[in-house]
Amino acid sequence: KIIQLVEHFDYHGHCCLVFKLYGHSVFDFQRKYNFRPYHIEDTRHIMYQICYAVKFLHDNKLTHTDLKPENAYL
Incomplete structure (x- = not known):
């Protein structure tokens, strides 16, 4: 979502x-869980959203x- x-x-x-x-940032989520690694499914979901947003930006120059x-929201 943009x-x-x-x-x-x-x-x-x-x-x-x-x-x-909006909501909580990825950093807020990391801090809440003492910076423990994410489950692979959560990591895939977050990275998909970030890549989707960056592609949208790129497509629109x-x-x-x-x-x-801190600037990526869940």
Whole structure:
């Protein structure tokens, strides 16, 4: 799922995007479970969602410049 853009603004020549905060991030989930490894099924599901989102961006000639667990929501 791709979250909806709330607003955007320019900050010293950088385009900043604002999104509504949804659920828990992958990092929140990791922290909650003391950074134990995920089950392989959960890992596949998370990676599929991330790859799907990145493909959507690529297909629309967009780039995610801050892809990390804190920015991936479950």
